[in-house]
Amino acid sequence: MSFLIPCPNCGERSVYEFRFGAEVKSRPSAGSPSEDWLRYTYVKQNESGVQKEWWYHRMGCRQWFIAVRNTATNEVLSTSLPEEKPGGTSS
Amino acid sequence: MAHPVDPSPPGHPGGASEGVCPITIFFDGKPISAQPGDTVASALYRCGVRIFSRSFKYHRPRGLLCGSGHCPNCLMTVDGIPNVRTCITRVHDGQKVRHQNATPSLENDWLSVSGFFSWLMPVGFYYKTFTHPLVWRGVEPLIRKVAGLGEVSPEPAADAGSESHPEHGSTGAGPAYAHIFWHTEVAVVGGGPAGLLAALQAARSGGRVVLIDDQPELGGHLRFQGKGRHSGEWVMPDGQDLSGLSGPDLARKMAEQVVKEPRIRVLQDSTCFGLYEGRLLGVLQKLAGGQRTANGSPSAGHSQALERLIYLRTQRLVVATGAYEALPLFENNDLPGVMLRSAAQRLAHLHGVQPGKRAVIVSEQADGGPVAADLKVAGVEIEAVIPRRELVSALGRKHIKGIRTTRGDLACDLLVLEGDRVPDAGLIAQAGGSLRWEEGQRAFLPGEMPPFVTVVGEAAGIQPNPEAPLPGPCSKKTFVCVCEDVTVKDLCDAVQEGFDHIQTLKRYSTVTMGPCQGRMCQLSSIAVCARQTGRAMEQTGTTTSRPPTLPISLGSLAGPRHHPVRRTPLHPCHEALGCTWMDMGDWKRPHHYPAPAAEPGASGHGATPAHTSTSHSHHLPTFVEAEYRAVRERVGIIDVSTLGRLDVRGKDAPKLLDKVYTNRLSDMKLGRVRHAALCDEAGILLDDGTVSRLAEDHYFITTSTGNIEFVQQWLEWWMAGAGWCVHVTNVTGGLAAVNVAGPKARETLAGLTGTSLETAAFPYMNCRQADVGGVPCLMLRIGFVGETGWELHFPAEYGEYLWDLVMKEGQPFGIGAFGVETQRLLRLEKKHVIVGVDTDATSNPMDADMAWVAKLDKEDFIGKAAILRFQARLATGQSERLVGFVMEDDSVPLDGSAVVHGGRPAGRVTSCRFSPSIGRGIGLAWIPSALAHAGRHFSIHVNGQLGQARVTFQPFYDPEGKRLRM
Ligand code: FES
Numbered sequence A: 001m002s003f004l005i006p007c008p009n010c011g012e013r014s015v016y017e018f019r020f021g022a023e024v025k026s027r028p029s030a031g032s033p034s035e036d037w038l039r040y041t042y043v044k045q046n047e048s049g050v051q052k053e054w055w056y057h058r059m060g061c062r063q064w065f066i067a068v069r070n071t072a073t074n075e076v077l078s079t080s081l082p083e084e085k086p087g088g089t090s091s
Numbered sequence B: 001m002a003h004p005v006d007p008s009p010p011g012h013p014g015g016a017s018e019g020v021c022p023i024t025i026f027f028d029g030k031p032i033s034a035q036p037g038d039t040v041a042s043a044l045y046r047c048g049v050r051i052f053s054r055s056f057k058y059h060r061p062r063g064l065l066c067g068s069g070h071c072p073n074c075l076m077t078v079d080g081i082p083n084v085r086t087c088i089t090r091v092h093d094g095q096k097v098r099h100q101n102a103t104p105s106l107e108n109d110w111l112s113v114s115g116f117f118s119w120l121m122p123v124g125f126y127y128k129t130f131t132h133p134l135v136w137r138g139v140e141p142l143i144r145k146v147a148g149l150g151e152v153s154p155e156p157a158a159d160a161g162s163e164s165h166p167e168h169g170s171t172g173a174g175p176a177y178a179h180i181f182w183h184t185e186v187a188v189v190g191g192g193p194a195g196l197l198a199a200l201q202a203a204r205s206g207g208r209v210v211l212i213d214d215q216p217e218l219g220g221h222l223r224f225q226g227k228g229r230h231s232g233e234w235v236m237p238d239g240q241d242l243s244g245l246s247g248p249d250l251a252r253k254m255a256e257q258v259v260k261e262p263r264i265r266v267l268q269d270s271t272c273f274g275l276y277e278g279r280l281l282g283v284l285q286k287l288a289g290g291q292r293t294a295n296g297s298p299s300a301g302h303s304q305a306l307e308r309l310i311y312l313r314t315q316r317l318v319v320a321t322g323a324y325e326a327l328p329l330f331e332n333n334d335l336p337g338v339m340l341r342s343a344a345q346r347l348a349h350l351h352g353v354q355p356g357k358r359a360v361i362v363s364e365q366a367d368g369g370p371v372a373a374d375l376k377v378a379g380v381e382i383e384a385v386i387p388r389r390e391l392v393s394a395l396g397r398k399h400i401k402g403i404r405t406t407r408g409d410l411a412c413d414l415l416v417l418e419g420d421r422v423p424d425a426g427l428i429a430q431a432g433g434s435l436r437w438e439e440g441q442r443a444f445l446p447g448e449m450p451p452f453v454t455v456v457g458e459a460a461g462i463q464p465n466p467e468a469p470l471p472g473p474c475s476k477k478t479f480v481c482v483c484e485d486v487t488v489k490d491l492c493d494a495v496q497e498g499f500d501h502i503q504t505l506k507r508y509s510t511v512t513m514g515p516c517q518g519r520m521c522q523l524s525s526i527a528v529c530a531r532q533t534g535r536a537m538e539q540t541g542t543t544t545s546r547p548p549t550l551p552i553s554l555g556s557l558a559g560p561r562h563h564p565v566r567r568t569p570l571h572p573c574h575e576a577l578g579c580t581w582m583d584m585g586d587w588k589r590p591h592h593y594p595a596p597a598a599e600p601g602a603s604g605h606g607a608t609p610a611h612t613s614t615s616h617s618h619h620l621p622t623f624v625e626a627e628y629r630a631v632r633e634r635v636g637i638i639d640v641s642t643l644g645r646l647d648v649r650g651k652d653a654p655k656l657l658d659k660v661y662t663n664r665l666s667d668m669k670l671g672r673v674r675h676a677a678l679c680d681e682a683g684i685l686l687d688d689g690t691v692s693r694l695a696e697d698h699y700f701i702t703t704s705t706g707n708i709e710f711v712q713q714w715l716e717w718w719m720a721g722a723g724w725c726v727h728v729t730n731v732t733g734g735l736a737a738v739n740v741a742g743p744k745a746r747e748t749l750a751g752l753t754g755t756s757l758e759t760a761a762f763p764y765m766n767c768r769q770a771d772v773g774g775v776p777c778l779m780l781r782i783g784f785v786g787e788t789g790w791e792l793h794f795p796a797e798y799g800e801y802l803w804d805l806v807m808k809e810g811q812p813f814g815i816g817a818f819g820v821e822t823q824r825l826l827r828l829e830k831k832h833v834i835v836g837v838d839t840d841a842t843s844n845p846m847d848a849d850m851a852w853v854a855k856l857d858k859e860d861f862i863g864k865a866a867i868l869r870f871q872a873r874l875a876t877g878q879s880e881r882l883v884g885f886v887m888e889d890d891s892v893p894l895d896g897s898a899v900v901h902g903g904r905p906a907g908r909v910t911s912c913r914f915s916p917s918i919g920r921g922i923g924l925a926w927i928p929s930a931l932a933h934a935g936r937h938f939s940i941h942v943n944g945q946l947g948q949a950r951v952t953f954q955p956f957y958d959p960e961g962k963r964l965r966m
């Protein structure tokens, strides 16, 4: 594994500077039914293909951002800072 | 065989300058003189060495075959490093060379009898034979001795290397392996004419270039050609016309230009072993005993390395790896004295060594082509030139004595083969390029390439091979793969057994999987497979090429040993006290301090705990006993600078903390401290610590040692994209911290600060910013160890000063420093859970008896939904619970002991110590919830017996927490 990730702040860097967070999902609102929470907590898409993910630039700007990555080829198609909107989850 | 000391003729045609100081190398302990410009192999060959190794399985003698680093035959241990290709390793004075894989010597190898037992290791041997573990256990030691290549030195390579390099070793053993990261615009792999030209062109168009060459000198095959005019037009990018020069002169002129060009960085003795994602090239450079780079100098600090691994990121890649010759198939094709053309030419032209006396040349050109002329110049008599079709077998046991042809036998001591030219396509295949069979050139050539890759020179296309590769007779003595001793017969058998696809044939027979990575055998194994299956070369296809293209040492991949160590600002204070260190993550922490010399009446100071018993002292080490008594009876001090510290500010800070921590923190009054825990969405405990509110929009948070990075990232993640005004700053490195606790803690600190420490003014679970001994401190009144005490956080630069001051001030009260071991005992008596010690990746606050950390009436927080589910589960009795226990007998189970219920393991002890205040073993354990009732008994496995324990939910010491609040 040695692919490059274009950090939205720092530009293209080695994947070893980053930490993978998780697949991007939207968090159920408080009081949602149990099934929603279980699906959100335990079910991963594990997409073999293009997937939206959280990454953190540990050895750089120390920011969380969103990357669109092809998990089969490790090609990072795009990256962006999370949208500035209250609620804490970006979709 | 005796090795004459210096039989070399004076001067030789293509060799290096004369009159340079002589070089002596040691072969199996015997001194051998070498000439400058020699490789280890050429020096040994000149001295009469003909057998360079013994083969992998059958221990057949093997000699120089390719002379260019492409086969397994010349592997030896050089300066302690096993499996070095001696034919491309230059000599240096004092070099220590040892043979491998033969006992006692290469000439007489007892294990060569395994050749007579070749039925013992038929193709697919492992798969067929070791179907039962007992069989494997019996045979393994024998196979390990017989099969294999080289042996790893038990000494670290740094030592082995520096011992033989006095110039390197003066400052002691340095790192044997270095890692270095480079970026370039163009990387050119291959230092032959095509690579040199490509590098010059790229540099001329303004790019920065790294040129990687696995040979000791630039020039590729030009270097070892005869003196005649080299064919073709050679106009350099700067317009200089070099046409008409001889091969070696052309090589020299081009190399000069390259070395002069400041934009080109040359890596000599360097193997590009792989192309990885993100246009990353793995390059391994040998540094020992030679110049390092032609114009790139090794970076400081790495000068002692034997090998260095270069992570080279490039924008464009030019593959100029050229072509090599494959070993043709005929009987006994592995005998010493059978040589590929390149080896003979290199010996003759580069090193002035006569490759033999009487040679037969196998060539499709009637006159034997240029190599015939080269051999004649070197004084070799040409016995005959025969076409490949007529060659039947090589004759001889340890060295070639002659050959059998379809027209009769011929005597010779050298057989020079013009092998099939094979474009070196390993990197191309890794780059995702396809290979297609080109009938016209009779070779596999690169097809489609990714846009950043260009292939030039012979790697892109060769002078057509005169014939398709011949599959050779189906014989046990015809070696397809000299690395793994795979014969044509083996491949025929395997195909018959059903492994008729080239990929399965490879896995079953291990052909192409040895040190040469298919260079000698790929083409011929495809030819054999094609014949046996009746398919064409095209249909048979190639095996998948994966990195590394050549073997590389594991040491070079692992790199230098580098373990960062973190020391607290108080480190020197602990050292002065002579503490015993322990590692906690990257940190060094005092485990304990030396016990004071026995002092009668030492426990006479201050208050005496409820329970004292000297009869139990054998359960506690004396140093713990002394430290424990200091805290419980007088006053103790511990360095807690390793705690993670976060400064959280901004108007939305309360919102963030309420969302992420399980407690409610937005309603805290200024100057208050709360315990707080973090869970993930699955309700699993991640960390806990204290949260202090310093202002409406300002919190100070502590995390467990080593968890700070994670907690900071966790907080930042949950505010990402929220648009909140919060800043989370890691202030761990900037702050020292001590905890001063015990009945005399107040008196000790009172003399140092004007802030009132009386409970009325500074109650339990409060914080104040105060001046202590002139140092600005944040004082937290908390009670992890169960006594009145303060945790002081203050600028790191005052660390030693304040420690010394508190020690001096506390002296009249009998202050003592305590370490981690005593702290763990003290907190255990208070039944405080340590997240990560008493909990694991499946523990939630409900089962861990920490329900109080979760404010379930908060509208939302991370993990709330899961914690609600765990709460509901508690009632069903379906879970494990973390409970306190007291031993009923006087045993003290070890941490990790099994809880036994109904004769089965049913849980585990996470922490257990002898408690001086109870006079028995106490601890925490996960047990089935059916047993988790106060007063209930359960068994713990202690020293092969069952000890009885009683469940308790109360702290063991001062259950009401009165002492904390005093
Ligand atoms: S003879 Fe050295 S690698 Fe082939």
Ligand SMILES: [Zn+2]
Residues within 6 Å of the ligand: A007, A008, A009, A010, A011, A057, A060, A061, A062, A063
């Ligand atoms: Zn960044």
